[in-house]
Amino acid sequence: MLEMHQESEYVIHHIQKLMAFFLSMRLFKLELETSGHHVYYQYITDALAKMPLEKRINDLIKKYNVQRFAYLEPDEYRLDQQLKAICGQLPISSSCYSTEHFIADRYTLKNKTSKSFVMEPFYRSMRVKHNVLMTAAGKPIGGTWNYDAENRKPLKTIPSTEPPITFKHDTKNVISDIKKAGLKFIGTPNNFHWPLSRKDALQALHHFITYRLPHFGTYQDHMILDDPFVFHALISFSLNVKHLNPIEVIRTAERALKSNPELYPLAAVEGFIRQILGWREYVRCIYWLQMPNYLKLNFFNHHAKLPQWYWTGSTKMKCMSESITQSLNLAYAHHIQRLMITGNFALLTGTHPDEVDNWYLGIYIDAIQWVELPNTRGMSQYADGGIMATKPYVSSGQYINGMSNYCKSCYYSVKQKTGEGACPFNSLYWNFIDRHQGLLKSNMRMQIPLANWNKTNIQTKIEVLEQAATYLKNIDSL
Ligand SMILES: Cc1cc2nc3c(=O)[nH]c(=O)nc-3n(C[C@H](O)[C@H](O)[C@H](O)COP(=O)(O)OP(=O)(O)OC[C@H]3O[C@@H](n4cnc5c(N)ncnc54)[C@H](O)[C@@H]3O)c2cc1C
Ligand code: SF4
Numbered sequence: 167m168l169e170m171h172q173e174s175e176y177v178i179h180h181i182q183k184l185m186a187f188f189l190s191m192r193l194f195k196l197e198l199e200t201s202g203h204h205v206y207y208q209y210i211t212d213a214l215a216k217m218p219l220e221k222r223i224n225d226l227i228k229k230y231n232v233q234r235f236a237y238l239e240p241d242e243y244r245l246d247q248q249l250k251a252i253c254g255q256l257p258i259s260s261s262c263y264s265t266e267h268f269i270a271d272r273y274t275l276k277n278k279t280s281k282s283f284v285m286e287p288f289y290r291s292m293r294v295k296h297n298v299l300m301t302a303a304g305k306p307i308g309g310t311w312n313y314d315a316e317n318r319k320p321l322k323t324i325p326s327t328e329p330p331i332t333f334k335h336d337t338k339n340v341i342s343d344i345k346k347a348g349l350k351f352i353g354t355p356n357n358f359h360w361p362l363s364r365k366d367a368l369q370a371l372h373h374f375i376t377y378r379l380p381h382f383g384t385y386q387d388h389m390i391l392d393d394p395f396v397f398h399a400l401i402s403f404s405l406n407v408k409h410l411n412p413i414e415v416i417r418t419a420e421r422a423l424k425s426n427p428e429l430y431p432l433a434a435v436e437g438f439i440r441q442i443l444g445w446r447e448y449v450r451c452i453y454w455l456q457m458p459n460y461l462k463l464n465f466f467n468h469h470a471k472l473p474q475w476y477w478t479g480s481t482k483m484k485c486m487s488e489s490i491t492q493s494l495n496l497a498y499a500h501h502i503q504r505l506m507i508t509g510n511f512a513l514l515t516g517t518h519p520d521e522v523d524n525w526y527l528g529i530y531i532d533a534i535q536w537v538e539l540p541n542t543r544g545m546s547q548y549a550d551g552g553i554m555a556t557k558p559y560v561s562s563g564q565y566i567n568g569m570s571n572y573c574k575s576c577y578y579s580v581k582q583k584t585g586e587g588a589c590p591f592n593s594l595y596w597n598f599i600d601r602h603q604g605l606l607k608s609n610m611r612m613q614i615p616l617a618n619w620n621k622t623n624i625q626t627k628i629e630v631l632e633q634a635a636t637y638l639k640n641i642d643s644l
Contacts, residue, residue: 167191169210171347172219176244177528180353182360182497185340186531190362190407192340197363206230210347220252227258235260239272241406241450241536243457267408269296270447272454283452283553286312289444298416298443299423299436312440313433316383324390325381330400331373332359333366352477352528353494360403360531367404371415374399375422383434387502389485389570394492398500399438402532405446412442449540452554460539465551466602468516473641476508476525481644483590484576485566486511497531502569504530505559509546513560514594515638516601519549557611560598563589584633590644597634600627 169188188210195205206226208214214222227235235256240246253260270292275283290311293300299307341355361370381397388396404410416439423435453460475481479491489503499508504526512522519542526542527533544554563580567573573580573589582588583596599606599619606612619627637644 167195167205168208168219168222169212169215170208170219170222171210171216171349174210174347174349177524178350178352179528180494180497180531181341181344181351181355182353182358183528183531183533184344184349184351185337185355185358186360186362186403186497187407188340188343189335189337190409193363209343210349211343215347219248220255223252224256227256232258234258236263237261238263238265241265241534243453244535265408267411268447268450269412269443270451272451275451275455283448283455284556285444285448285554288448288451289440292443292447296413296416296443298439299420299432308432308436313383313436314440316433324385324388324393324396327381327397328373328377330378330395331361331370333361333370334359335362353497357496361401361409364409367401367409370404371399371401371410371418374401375418379419379422379434379438380429380431381434383431383437386437386500387569389489389500389503389507389566389572391484391488391571391575394496394498394500396500400498405442406532406534406537412446416443446537449545449554450536452540452544453536456540456550456553460543460550463543463549463551464519465549466513466516466605468513468547468549469518470516470521470638472512472517472521472525473515473644475642475644482577483511483644484578485570485572485591488572493529497529499530504541505546506561506565506569509542510560511591511594513547513558514591514598515641516598517547519543519547522547552609557609558598558606560595561591562595563591566591584629588633590637593630593633594637596622596627596630597638600631 169191173187174184192207195207198205208222217225223235226232235253235258237249237253237260239262240249249262253262275288290306292298293306293311294304301307335358337355337358344351361367378397378399382399385397390396401410401415405412405415419430419435419438423430423432473481475486476490477494479487479494481487481490485507489499489507492503493499493508508525509522523539523542527535527538530538540554543549546559548555548558563573563578567580576589577587578589579587580589580592583592596619599612599615603616603619606616622630
């Protein structure tokens, strides 16, 4: 097991992400040793940790007189290529094995001929193929495939429940190792409570299913001040590092529904399962279908940099300061914060997708390229021109006000489009529509905003565009 600079420096990571990976590896090493295995372990403070992977593998083969090299399919294209190249040069035989930690094959979407690959048909076919939430007659349980409509209700009173389970870890050594190794990082190491082993992960899953799953559906798109987790599961790290298998998570949720349908509404269970059987598997298939070209896509030809305050959270916009500060403190934001707050703002302000990718890939505990890239470049930035999303996920302040309580305590006024204190999302939204009319006009789902903009009187248009220009010019001081 190798802690390596190569894996710690391809982007500037959140310190909690570095801690979580190293500590999980170190705990697993102990577990293996306790059960009688011999483990070669390289710490990040070891001078050898700076050596390339090629050299380390070759040196270890010599040192231990290794007869055969076997590895598990890595999840990232970069590592996949690197390991294939290494194997091509090895003096011994090599083989690659599936991790058996995904439900769909990497290349499931390969034979599709359409230009766009929306998630819903993929999800339905996965439900049928793996018999998830299906009746004996082969119909979706409850008669409907997708209960999302029930999850988009405006924010109302939130029921109280147990907060997410937290785990205590001794972090002193790992923090000191990260600093000693000279790794750059963002964020703070405090409030570090992630599940770091198979045992922790199972506990986290069962805690979520018991206390939070019943409310997951209704509140999954809601954003609440000082409540970063709402009813989310906080299991993405455990899934991505393979402490949890996606199918076991799905079957656990299904069993909960079966055992107590009154406590676990079908809409909540279906909504949760869709995230894993649908979205998670689907984005992975998009990744393998599109790499490496996906890395270069920039449909809107955006070139701006992210404002400085993406690294500090110091902005007067409450929605942005809350989502960014929380991300820096916890290495976590839920999907609507990622999509409709930080992602929405980056898209409205014409940020280069590379900038956006690097920020997302660094800051979140669960950020690994196979899942980060399609979500960020595709879903959030529409840089793929609609391979994943049927429209760009942009909104004015009105949507944010409907789905959160952020606007109530914001410096800006969500009702104003122009003038002193007008919500920046409002003018930036219409500026985006105006600027990209040519590219958006053939998109059926953009017809209403385009029509609304076109019937806006010219004087109002000028004022809105001037307001947006002022905000874009002074973006670092918003
Ligand atoms: C711009 C953007 C970037 C993202 N980057 C990542 C990333 O780097 N790594 C990552 O794991 N997820 C990413 N997501 C998806 C999602 O935001 C996180 O999986 C989720 O917030 C993790 O928290 P949770 O476990 O509490 O999730 P919950 O909301 O409780 O959902 C349960 C599980 O469903 C899966 N899931 C939900 N949505 C998605 C999705 N869109 N794609 C893939 N899996 C999903 C996750 O495994 C998650 O743990 C991103 C989403 C967006 C919009
Ligand atoms: S008023 Fe605008 S900037 Fe402020 S929280 Fe609401 S949407 Fe965000």
